[in-house]
Amino acid sequence: MKSVRLSFSPIAFAVFSLLASTAFVSGTALAATPESSEAKAETDDSGLPLTKVTVDRKKIEEGAEQEGYGEAVKNVPGAMSNNGKGSANDAIRFRGLQLGLYSNYRLNGGLAITNIITVPTENKEKIEALKGANALMFGLASPAGILNMVTKRAGDKDISTVSVSGNDFGQIGASIDLARKLGDERQLGIRINASTTQIETGVQGIGGNGKFISLAADVAVTSQLKLGLDYERYSKDVVEQAGIVPPTAINGVIVIPEAPDPRKLLSGSWDLYTPRTENIILRGAFKLNNQWSLLAETGSSKSNRSRTQARITLNNVLTGDGKEAITFIDNQIYENTYSKAEVKGVLQALSLNHEITFGYTSAQRDSNIPSTYSPTAANNNFAINIYNPVVLPTPVDPLTALTYKPSSSKDSGVYLYDAFNLNNDIRVLAGLRQTDYKFSQTLTANGPFTSTTYTPVAKGFGVLYDIAPKTTLYSSFMEAMEDGPIAPSGPIQGMVVSNAFAILSPTIAVQKEVGLRSSYFNGMFFNVNYFDISKDNTNLISNSPTSVNFQYDGALHLYGYEFSGNAEITREWSVDSSAQFMKAIQIGGANDGKSTENTPETIVSASLSYRTPWVKGLLVRGGVSYVSSRFVGNSEQGSIPAVTLYSAGANYQTKIEGKNVTFQLGVENLANTRYWSSATSSAFGAGMDRSIRFSSKVEL
Numbered sequence: 295m296k297s298v299r300l301s302f303s304p305i306a307f308a309v310f311s312l313l314a315s316t317a318f319v320s321g322t323a324l325a326a327t328p329e330s331s332e333a334k335a336e337t338d339d340s341g342l343p344l345t346k347v348t349v350d351r352k353k354i355e356e357g358a359e360q361e362g363y364g365e366a367v368k369n370v371p372g373a374m375s376n377n378g379k380g381s382a383n384d385a386i387r388f389r390g391l392q393l394g395l396y397s398n399y400r401l402n403g404g405l406a407i408t409n410i411i412t413v414p415t416e417n418k419e420k421i422e423a424l425k426g427a428n429a430l431m432f433g434l435a436s437p438a439g440i441l442n443m444v445t446k447r448a449g450d451k452d453i454s455t456v457s458v459s460g461n462d463f464g465q466i467g468a469s470i471d472l473a474r475k476l477g478d479e480r481q482l483g484i485r486i487n488a489s490t491t492q493i494e495t496g497v498q499g500i501g502g503n504g505k506f507i508s509l510a511a512d513v514a515v516t517s518q519l520k521l522g523l524d525y526e527r528y529s530k531d532v533v534e535q536a537g538i539v540p541p542t543a544i545n546g547v548i549v550i551p552e553a554p555d556p557r558k559l560l561s562g563s564w565d566l567y568t569p570r571t572e573n574i575i576l577r578g579a580f581k582l583n584n585q586w587s588l589l590a591e592t593g594s595s596k597s598n599r600s601r602t603q604a605r606i607t608l609n610n611v612l613t614g615d616g617k618e619a620i621t622f623i624d625n626q627i628y629e630n631t632y633s634k635a636e637v638k639g640v641l642q643a644l645s646l647n648h649e650i651t652f653g654y655t656s657a658q659r660d661s662n663i664p665s666t667y668s669p670t671a672a673n674n675n676f677a678i679n680i681y682n683p684v685v686l687p688t689p690v691d692p693l694t695a696l697t698y699k700p701s702s703s704k705d706s707g708v709y710l711y712d713a714f715n716l717n718n719d720i721r722v723l724a725g726l727r728q729t730d731y732k733f734s735q736t737l738t739a740n741g742p743f744t745s746t747t748y749t750p751v752a753k754g755f756g757v758l759y760d761i762a763p764k765t766t767l768y769s770s771f772m773e774a775m776e777d778g779p780i781a782p783s784g785p786i787q788g789m790v791v792s793n794a795f796a797i798l799s800p801t802i803a804v805q806k807e808v809g810l811r812s813s814y815f816n817g818m819f820f821n822v823n824y825f826d827i828s829k830d831n832t833n834l835i836s837n838s839p840t841s842v843n844f845q846y847d848g849a850l851h852l853y854g855y856e857f858s859g860n861a862e863i864t865r866e867w868s869v870d871s872s873a874q875f876m877k878a879i880q881i882g883g884a885n886d887g888k889s890t891e892n893t894p895e896t897i898v899s900a901s902l903s904y905r906t907p908w909v910k911g912l913l914v915r916g917g918v919s920y921v922s923s924r925f926v927g928n929s930e931q932g933s934i935p936a937v938t939l940y941s942a943g944a945n946y947q948t949k950i951e952g953k954n955v956t957f958q959l960g961v962e963n964l965a966n967t968r969y970w971s972s973a974t975s976s977a978f979g980a981g982m983d984r985s986i987r988f989s990s991k992v993e994l
Contacts, residue, residue, distance in 0.1 A: 347371065347423040347858065351446075354415050355989070356943065356960060362412035363399075363421055363441060369899045370423045371856040372874035374921065375972060375979075383569070384412050388425060389825060390852045390878040390893040391438035396630060396659045396703075397777045400442045401573055401595075402524060406657065408597040408628035411569035414528050416469050417487035417508040419446045425807075425825070437776065437805040437827045445524055447510050448473040448483030459491075459989035467491030467504075483512040493532050496982045499559040499685065502532025502566075518582075524575040524593075534567045536560035536604035536618060537977030538680060540926045541611055542787045548932030551611045553968050554680040556980040560618070561604040564688040569599035586639030589653075595630040600664075602689070605785060605977065606678060614681040619785065620674050620689045625696045626664035626795075632657045649713040656706040659777075663699035663737070663795045666783070667692070697739035701797050703777070705731040724755040729775065733799055746799060750775040765812040773804045779832055781844035782976045786834060787927075790841040798846060803829035820859035827852040833884050833928055834975060848883025850890065852876060866907060871900040880928060888930045892974050896922040901941075911947040916940070927975040934973040937981070940964040954993040961986050 347370045354366045364384035367373045374387050386393050393399065399409045407413070415421070425439035453473035460466040469489035476482040488507040494500070508526035515521060538560075540548055554560075577591035601623050608616040636653030668674050669689035676686045707729035715721050729752065734745040756770030778798030784791040809823025833847035854876025862868045878893040880886060901917035918940050923933045943960035963984045972979035 346425070349421045349423075351419055354418060354421065355956075355991070356945070356958060363415060363418075363443065364412070366415055366418075366421050367423055367441070369870070369872055369901070369917075369919070371858045371872040372876070372897055373423060374894070374897060383410060385409075386441060387892075388423065388438035388441075389827065389854070389856075389874070390876055390890065391827070391829075392779075393438065393441060394777050395628070395780055396661075397657075398438075398440055400440055401575060401593075402444055403442055404577075404591055404634060405573065405575050405593040405595055405632045406630050406659075407573055407595040408571060408630055410597045410599050410626070410628060411528065411530055411571050412504075413443065413571075414489065414504065414506040415443070416471070416489050416506055417445050417485070417510070417526060418443050420444045437772065437774075437803040437829060445508070445510050445526075446471070446473070446485050446487065447512060448475055448485045450475070453485075454994040455991055456994060457989060457991040459987070461494065461496075461988070462986040463494040463496045465492060465494035469506075479514075481514040483510075485510040493530070495532075495535075496557055496985055497533075497535050497559055498557050499563060500533040500535060502530060504528070504530045504532070518580055520579045522575075522577045522579075525573070527570075527572045529568070529570045531566065531568050533559075533563055534561065534565045534601065534604070535980075536565070536606055538606045538608070538616075538980075539785060539977060540787060540932070540973065540975065541608050543929070543931045546929075546931055548926055549611045550926070550932050550934055550970075551608060551614065551680070551978075553970050553978075553980050554614065554683075556968075556982050558683050559685060560606060560678065560680060560683050562686045562688065565602050565604050567599070567601045569597060571595065571597040582639075586637065589636045589638070590634065592631075592633040594632070595628075597628045599626050600624045601626075603783065606680060607785065607788065608680070614679045616678055616680065618676045618678045618686060620669050620676075621783070622665075622667050622669070622691055622694075623783070624665045625662060625698075627660075627662040629660045630657065646714045646716075649711075651711040652709070654706070654708050656704075658702070658704040661701045661797070663701065665694065665696045666794065667694040699736050699739055699741070701735040703731065703733045703797075703800075705729050719760045721758040722755075723757070723770075725753070727752040727774070731775065731800060733778075735797060737793060737796055748775065748800060750802065762812075762814060764814045765810070767808075767810050769806075769808040771804075771806050773802065775800050776803045776829070782834075782974070784842075784976070786842065786976050788840075789834075789836070791834070792837060792841045792843050794844075796844070798832070798844070801830040801846070803827065815861075818859070818861040820857070822855065822857045824855050825853065831880050831883055831890075833880075835884060848886065849881040850878065851881055852878045866905045868903045868905075869900070870903075871898075873898045885928045885930075888928060889925055891927050892924045892972055894922040894924050894936075896920065909946075913945045914943070915945075916942045924973050926973045926978075934970040934978070937967065937969040937971075939967060939969075939981075950992075956989075956991045958989045959986070960988075 349366045362384045364375050364386055367386065372389050375385065395409050397406045399407050401407050422442040423439060424442055453471055455471040457469045467489055471487050473485040476484065486509055491504045493502045493504050506528040511523040513521050573595045575591060575593035580588040582588065603621045603623055604618055606616045606618045634653060634655045636651065638651045641648045641650050670692055673689040707727055709725065709727040711725040713723045729750050731748040732745060734743045736743050752774035754770065754772040756768065758766050758768045761767050778800050781791055781793050781796045783794040806826045807823055809821060811821040813819045829850050830846045831848045831850035832844060834842040835845055835847060837843045854874060856874045858872040860870040874897045876895060878890045880888050880890060899919040901915055903913055903915040906912045918938065920938045922936045926932045941962050942964055946957045948955055963982065966984040969981040970978050971981035
C-alpha cells in the first residue's frame with residue numbers, strides 16, 4: 295500500500311499544529327467540561343462502532359439556515375462541497391466520495407430523502423455525519439458515510455421563537471419555531487417550524503425565494519405505546535449561475551483559467567431553478583417490558599425539478615472568451631418510499647448479556663431520466679466572456695415533447711445486530727443484513743426495461759477496547775452493497791455524455807477503520823482514526839468521436855487519516871480543529887495509478903473562540919481552513935490551486951424587556967480571496983467573495 299503524503303500549506307500547518315497542541319496541553323489543567331463536543335467517535339443506535347461527528351443546534355445557527363446542511367458540516371473532518379458557492383443544491387463529499395442522491399441523506403435515521411435541493415435546517419436539532427461501519431444500519435449506502443438530520447421535537451418547555459436573518463448581498467428571511475405539549479397529561483407534543491427567505495447568493499441578478507414548513511408531532515397513547523409524525527415541505531425559485539466547463543486537454547494538459555468575479559452573472563434571469571421536495575414519516579414504538587421493545591415506521595420523500603442548464607466552453611483560456619450552450623432539462627422526478635419493523639432487547643446466552651436488534655426494511659427508489667433538448671439553433675451557443683459578461687438573451691424553448699425513461703430499484707431484507715461486553719473493558723459488536731435487491735432501468739424513451747436481481751449479504755463487526763478511563767481504541771470492518779452513482783450531464787470537454795442522468799447498477803464496497811477517541815482530560819476531547827475503502831471506480835469512456843459513456847472502470851482505493859478535537863483552554867478561550875489526510879488512487883482501468891477528480895489530499899480547519907469577560911454574553915471567534923489542490927477529471931491533466939480561507943464572527947446573548955435575545959454575525963472569506971471551490975470534469979465551481987451574515991432570534 296502506498297503511504298499517505300502529508301503535504302499542505304505551511305500557514306495551514308502552523309495554525310493547525312498550534313491549535314491542536316494547545317488543545318492537548320491545556321486539557322490537563324481544566325476543571326470545566328466543554329460546553330459541547332462538536333465531534334465525537336461513538337457507537338450508533340445499533341451498537342456498531344463508527345466515527346460520528348455531531349453538529350449541534352448552536353453550531354447550525356452560526357451558519358445560514360437556507361444554505362442548508364452544507365454550511366453546517368463544513369468543519370467536519372474530510373467534508374467538502376462538490377458544488378460552487380451559491381448553488382441551489384448541496385452536494386457533499388466524505389472521505390473523497392460524494393454522498394449518493396438516493397440513500398446517503400437520512401431523516402431521523404430512517405427515510406432516505408431525495409436530495410435535489412438545498413435542505414433548510416430551521417427544524418433540525420442536530421446534524422450527524424456518520425462514518426464507518428454504518429451500512430448494516432442504513433441498508434444501501436456509500437462506505438463514505440451517512441448524513442443524518444435529526445428534527446426538533448416538543449419538550450417539557452413551551453417554545454415561541456421568531457428569527458430574522460440575512461446577508462450583505464441583500465438576502466433577508468424570517469422564521470418561526472413553535473413547540474407545545476397539549477392534553478390533560480401533556481401527552482401530545484407539537485413542533486412547527488416555518489420560514490420564508492428572499493434569496494441573494496452574492497451573484498448579481500441571481501435572486502429568488504425559498505419557502506419551508508415542517509411539523510413534528512408525538513403522542514403518548516399509553517405508557518407503552520408512542521406514535522410520531524414528521525412532515526416537511528420546502529421549495530426554491532432561484533436563478534442559477536452558468537457552469538464553466540474545464541478546457542479540453544492539449545498535449546495531455548488542461549490549462550486552468552483564472553477564477554472569474556463570482557458576483558457577475560454568466561447566464562440570465564431566464565435560468566430559473568424550481569425544485570420542490572416533500573418528506574413524511576410515520577412511526578410507532580411499543581414497549582413490551584423493561585427489556586424488549588418494538589418499532590415500526592414508514593415514510594416517503596418526493597421531489598421534482600425542471601431547469602435550464604447553461605454551460606460555458608472557453609475558446610481562449612487567457613482572455614475568457616467562449617460560448618454558452620443551453621440545455622432544457624424537464625420532467626426530472628424522484629421518489630423514495632421506506633418501511634421498517636424492528637425489535638430490540640436483551641438476551642442472555644453463554645453467560646453474556648446480548649443486546650439484540652432484529653428487523654426488516656423495505657425501500658423503493660423511483661426516478662425518471664429527464665427530457666434533455668436544446669433551444670433552436672439561432673438561440674444557442676451564445677458568445678460570452680467570463681471576465682466581462684453581459685446578460686444573455688432568453689433562449690427559445692422549442693417545447694419538445696417529454697419522454698419517459700424511468701429507473702427503479704427496490705431492496706428488502708432482514709438484519710441482525712448483536713452487541714455484548716466480554717468484560718468491563720472490551721465490547722464486541724457484529725451484524726448481518728440479507729438483502730433482496732432488484733434494479734430496473736431503461737435508457738430508451740418509452741422503451742423496455744432491463745432488470746437485474748441481487749441477493750447480497752452485508753456483514754460488519756467491530757471491537758471497542760477501553761484502554762484507559764474515558765479513552766477507547768476501536769476497530770471495525772464492513773462489507774456491503776452501495777447504490778450506483780448517477781451519470782453527469784454534459785458537455786464535458788466538448789463531448790456529450792451518452793447516458794447522462796443514468797443510474798449505474800449497485801456494487802460491493804469494503805471499509806476498514808481503526809481509531810482512538812478520548813476525553814480523559816477534563817475539558818478536552820479528540821478522535822483520530824485511519825480508514826481504508828475499496829470500491830468500484832467510474833470513468834468517462836469514449837464511445838464515439840463526439841461522446842463519452844459514464845461506466846464502471848477498474849477499482850478505487852481510498853485511505854487516510856482523520857483528526858478532530860476541541861478543548862476549553864480557559865473559561866474564556868476554547869478551540870476546535872479537524873483535519874483529513876488521504877489518498878484516492880484508481881486501480882486498473884483507463885487511469886490506473888492516478889488520483890480521482892476534486893479530491894484533495896489535505897483538508898484542515900481550526901477555530902478559536904473567546905468569551906469576553908467585560909461584556910456578558912458576548913463570544914467572538916476566528917477560523918481558518920485549508921484545502922489542498924485538486925485534480926480536474928480523473929486523468930491528472932490539470933488541477934485547481936490550494937486555498938486558505940479565513941473567517942470571523944460574534945454571538946451576543948442578552949435580555950430585552952425580559953425576553954431572551956440572540957444576535958449573531960459572521961464573516962466568510964475574510965481576506966476576500968478569489969478561488970475555485972470545486973473542480974469536476976463537468977464544471978468548475980467558483981468561490982464567493984467576502985460575505986457578511988447576520989441573524990437575530992427572540993424567545994417570546
